[in-house]
Amino acid sequence: MKLKAIIGEQEHDLDVRIDGGRVRAEIDGRVYDLELREPEPGSYLFLRGSEVHDCQVNKAHEGFNVSLHGRNYAITIVDPKRLRSGQDTHGHQHGLAEITAPMPGKVVKVQLERGATVEKGSGIIVVEAMKMQNEMKSPRAGVVVSINVKPGDRVNAGDVLAVVE
Amino acid sequence: MFRKVLIANRGEIAVRIIRGCRELGIRAVAIYSEADAESLHVRAADEAVCVGPASSAHSYLNIDAVIAAAKSVGAEAIHPGYGFLAENADFARAVTSAGLTFIGPSAEAMELMGSKTSARRVAVEAGVPIVPGTVDALGSFEEARKTAEEFGYPVMLKAAAGGGGKGMRLVTSGDELRSAFETAQTEAAAAFGDSALYLEKAIERPRHIEIQIFGDSHGHVVHLGERECSIQRRHQKVIEECPSPINDPDLRRRMGGAAVKIGQSVNYTGAGTVEFLLSDATREFYFLEMNTRLQVEHPVTELVTGFDLVREQFRVAAGEPLSFTPDDVRWLGHAIECRIYAEDPANNFFPSPGTITYLREPSGPGIRIDSGVVNFSEVSIHYDPMIAKLAVWGRTRDEAIKRLRRALDEYQVAGITTTLPFFREVADDEEFIAGKLDTGFIARFNERREVVDAPQDQVDLAMIAAAIHYTRHQQPVFVQGATQTSDGRWKMAGRAAGLRRWKRS
Numbered sequence: 213m214k215l216k217a218i219i220g221e222q223e224h225d226l227d228v229r230i231d232g233g234r235v236r237a238e239i240d241g242r243v244y245d246l247e248l249r250e251p252e253p254g255s256y257l258f259l260r261g262s263e264v265h266d267c268q269v270n271k272a273h274e275g276f277n278v279s280l281h282g283r284n285y286a287i288t289i290v291d292p293k294r295l296r297s298g299q300d301t302h303g304h305q306h307g308l309a310e311i312t313a314p315m316p317g318k319v320v321k322v323q324l325e326r327g328a329t330v331e332k333g334s335g336i337i338v339v340e341a342m343k344m345q346n347e348m349k350s351p352r353a354g355v356v357v358s359i360n361v362k363p364g365d366r367v368n369a370g371d372v373l374a375v376v377e
Numbered sequence: 378m379f380r381k382v383l384i385a386n387r388g389e390i391a392v393r394i395i396r397g398c399r400e401l402g403i404r405a406v407a408i409y410s411e412a413d414a415e416s417l418h419v420r421a422a423d424e425a426v427c428v429g430p431a432s433s434a435h436s437y438l439n440i441d442a443v444i445a446a447a448k449s450v451g452a453e454a455i456h457p458g459y460g461f462l463a464e465n466a467d468f469a470r471a472v473t474s475a476g477l478t479f480i481g482p483s484a485e486a487m488e489l490m491g492s493k494t495s496a497r498r499v500a501v502e503a504g505v506p507i508v509p510g511t512v513d514a515l516g517s518f519e520e521a522r523k524t525a526e527e528f529g530y531p532v533m534l535k536a537a538a539g540g541g542g543k544g545m546r547l548v549t550s551g552d553e554l555r556s557a558f559e560t561a562q563t564e565a566a567a568a569f570g571d572s573a574l575y576l577e578k579a580i581e582r583p584r585h586i587e588i589q590i591f592g593d594s595h596g597h598v599v600h601l602g603e604r605e606c607s608i609q610r611r612h613q614k615v616i617e618e619c620p621s622p623i624n625d626p627d628l629r630r631r632m633g634g635a636a637v638k639i640g641q642s643v644n645y646t647g648a649g650t651v652e653f654l655l656s657d658a659t660r661e662f663y664f665l666e667m668n669t670r671l672q673v674e675h676p677v678t679e680l681v682t683g684f685d686l687v688r689e690q691f692r693v694a695a696g697e698p699l700s701f702t703p704d705d706v707r708w709l710g711h712a713i714e715c716r717i718y719a720e721d722p723a724n725n726f727f728p729s730p731g732t733i734t735y736l737r738e739p740s741g742p743g744i745r746i747d748s749g750v751v752n753f754s755e756v757s758i759h760y761d762p763m764i765a766k767l768a769v770w771g772r773t774r775d776e777a778i779k780r781l782r783r784a785l786d787e788y789q790v791a792g793i794t795t796t797l798p799f800f801r802e803v804a805d806d807e808e809f810i811a812g813k814l815d816t817g818f819i820a821r822f823n824e825r826r827e828v829v830d831a832p833q834d835q836v837d838l839a840m841i842a843a844a845i846h847y848t849r850h851q852q853p854v855f856v857q858g859a860t861q862t863s864d865g866r867w868k869m870a871g872r873a874a875g876l877r878r879w880k881r882s
Contacts, residue, residue: 213848217840228844237841244837248845254735256842265835267842270735270791276846278839282786283831284798285839289847314727316758320563323556338560342728342762344543344611345564 218275218288226289309351311374313367317341321363328356330376337361337373350376378695379403379454382480383447384422386458387437388749389765390673391418394456397687406450408443410436412757417749424450431759437461440468444475454478454694456687460761463670464491480694482592482669486643490667493537494575500664503642505635508654508663510577518558521576525554528578534558536565537573542612544568547579582815583654585609586621586662588636589678591689592645593699600633601682602708604650604674607814608803610726615796615819616803617674617714619681622774622812623657632662639667647693648675648686657815673716676745676768680712711777714768715785715800719756722799730758734792739784743770743777756793764795774812778804802826 215226217239227238235246235258247259258265268279275288321338324330335347336356350356354376361373383406384394391407395418398405407422412431419425426446429436436442438461447455455472457463457480469484481487490496494514497507509528514537515521525532525548534557536544544565546557558574566572589601605621606614620629636651650672652665675686684701692700720726736752748765750756756764769784771777785801803809806822 213844215844215847217844219836219840224840226840226844228841228848230845230848235841235845237837237844239837239840242833242837244834244841246838246841254846256845258838258842260834260838265838267839268735268737268789268791269842269846271850272791276843277791278843279789279791280835280839280842281831282801283835283839285831285836285843287840287843289843291847314721314724315730321560340567342730342758342760344728345560346725346727 214292216290216292218290219285308357309354309376310372311336311348311350311376313339313348313369313371313373315341315369317346317367319361319363319365319367319373320345322359322361323347324356324359326356326359330354330356336376339367339373348373352376378691378697379478381406381424381450381452382454382456382691383408383426383443383450383452384418384456384458385437385443385462386456386460387413387416387418387760389747389763390458390460390671390749392421392749393747394458394687395421397685397691400685401688401691403691406447406452408437408446410759412755412759415755417751417754426450431757433461433759440465440471443468444471444477447472447477448475452477454480456480456690457670459668459670459673464668466491478694480690481647482643482645482649486645487669489643490639490645490649490669491538493535493539493666496667497664499642500639503635503638505639505664506662508577508580508665511575514573514575518555521558521574522551522554524576525551528576531579531581533577533579534561534574535577536561536569536571537575538569538571539565542609544574545612580654580656580663582657582817583607584621584623584657584815585614585652585665586632586655587650587652587668587672588632589672589675589686590636590640590645590649590651591686591693591699592640592647592649593693594646594696595698597699597702598637598640598645599699599701599703599706600637601678601684601686601706602629603632604672604677605814606652606674607816608809608818609816610819612816614674615716615718616800617677618774618777619677619712620708622814623660628660635662635664639664645669648672648690673763673766674714676747676766677712677714680745680768680770681708681710682706683709710770710772711774712768712770713774713777713781714766715781716763716796717765717767717788717790717800718796719762719764719793720796721794722796723794726796728758728762729794730756730762731793732756733764733790735789736791737787737789738765739767739787741783743780744768744784745770764790764793767800775810778810805829 217224217226229236235248237244249257254269256267270277278285317339320340330350332353337348357377358375381404384391395405404423407419407425408428409419428442462468466484466487469479472479531549534546544561546561548557562572584607586603592598605618608616648671650668653662655662719729721729733754738746745768750764769780771780782804
């Protein structure tokens with residue numbers, strides 16, 4: 213079956229054929245012939261020749277988290293056959309940077325106003341979560357074009373707190 | 378010894394103390410908030426009492442509710458763990474006036490050493506050097522500005538009632554002072570109910586080294602050596618070791634002696650930790666503060682000395698003498714502990730609450746895990762994000778580091794993001810391996826860290842595993858040719874038997 217795997221910024225073409233206890237896979241032209249065992253749910257034990265590769269796959273917020281040899285990989289799998297038109301709408305709006313809340317919390321302070329000039333790394337908003345105050349910093353130099361919250365507001369993960377241009 | 382003890386805490390430390398109770402034949406009573414009804418520390422206990430809603434101010438910090446819980450089950454003593462009410466003298470006093478035993482020092486000793494300003498006075502009187510700073514709490518921002526200019530920047534602002542890095546700010550220039558002063562005040566008020574701050578001159582590249590002491594009610598105060606806790610983030614320790622990589626017998630004797638002197642001067646009983654800043658260049662040390670409780674990082678001392686600090690706390694609280702004298706204390710090998718937080722190291726260590734969907738902990742030689750979670754545990758936004766501690770022991774520091782890498786490779790947690798990958802990187806870092814530690818370690822590490830790419834074939838195999846998982850779970854499986862079946866013969870026979878039964882009825 214032909215799939216796309218997205219890891220980091222990169223997209224890879226994957227062709228995976230499972231035949232009983234064997235997997236034949238091709239990724240960007242690299243071919244793997246593997247023996248497959250599934251000792252527990254989400255666990256994929258590959259034998260490549262005599263090499264042992266014990267993968268643990270878990271669903272993550274987006275796609276999967278794969279743990280292998282002490283490393284974690286965030287991988288999204290896309291089935292091109294399931295793609296409809298209208299994909300790819302989130303083209304990069306160049307020059308805009310959104311400051312989003314990484315988790316639920318409470319806004320304790322708004323340090324800058326709309327129109328203020330910011331340096332890269334200057335603090336814009338302070339959010340309290342898990343009893344720690346965290347300063348949300350501007351990822352780039354520019355001008356604050358919007359502040360969407362005020363002190364006391366509850367915010368959820370992913371909420372856009374401010375936008376810098 | 379006590380027959381029943383209530384543990385006024387949650388998470389890994391509650392579990393740790395329950396284990397101590399079990400070994401001494403003490404019935405362990407857990408308390409829990411409504412959010413924690415299914416958590417590990419409740420499941421591990423003999424009895425459990427709900428003390429209020431999720432918010433810790435109304436549950437774990439609710440003195441009346443905690444004491445009422447202890448009375449309702451007939452507990453004789455309360456162990457506060459660390460954090461929450463552990464260093465609250467009013468709580469210790471309330472426990473005692475309720476006719477129960479507080480497992481910790483006297484309320485007087487806690488009060489003296491709990492306020493950083495009075496603790497500094499005690500140190501000075503005991504002849505132990507302190508970092509230049511204000512002896513009294515700052516009255517106003519204006520006073521803070523004047524004092525800071527007097528000492529010269531950088532300076533450190535600290536909560537007078539504080540600990541755990543909350544209400545603490547390093548200020549490198551006058552421009553930063555006002556904003557730092559205000560946030561530190563807000564944080565101090567929120568965390569400790571007291572916004573008082575004091576100010577210290579910041580020591581450049583200091584090591585944070587602390588001495589574990591133990592006192593009993595028979596007048597003994599003994600030290601159990603040092604812990605190096607220089608690797609800190611936001612003034613919160615993340616990796617601790619015993620012994621310090623720069624340990625030498627003379628330094629340990631001098632620092633241990635100073636810590637014991639401070640303990641003796643306040644008639645200290647139970648477990649306590651005297652924290653020092655040590656200048657790497659001059660090997661001079663300064664009293665920083667004292668923690669009048671069991672520390673998060675006590676396992677490294679336990680691994681190297683062989684003493685069980687929780688058991689010793691129970692002994693001392695029950696009025697028995699310490700089970701050891703200074704001559705009995707020996708240090709064998711090297712231990713390193715990592716605090717595993719539900720935080721995302723790739724996203725500025727932001728908390729990452731959620732449900733643990735998969736957990737595999739390391740084991741084998743030299744590994745100790747103190748965990749507050751199991752599979753399917755919920756890491757809630759209400760409490761501290763530390764979920765577990767991994768401690769390793771080796772005969773040498775080098776052996777301990779190799780073991781640490783091995784253990785981190787075995788450790789698998791999914792569903793939440795943890796600081797495990799960060800520790801795995803630190804374990805390979807040259808300065809860490811060389812033991813060149815100071816409290817600026819992480820800031821410098823973040824500058825120099827390079828992400829080493831995984832070998833291509835491993836990345837490929839991870840993608841293949843994800844793709845197989847996708848095909849197994851994301852897609853409705855459409856099987857062609859229903860005559861082909863992979864069901865076993867037992868299943869077939871079972872189905873046939875089922876059909877027969879159905880036919881007969």
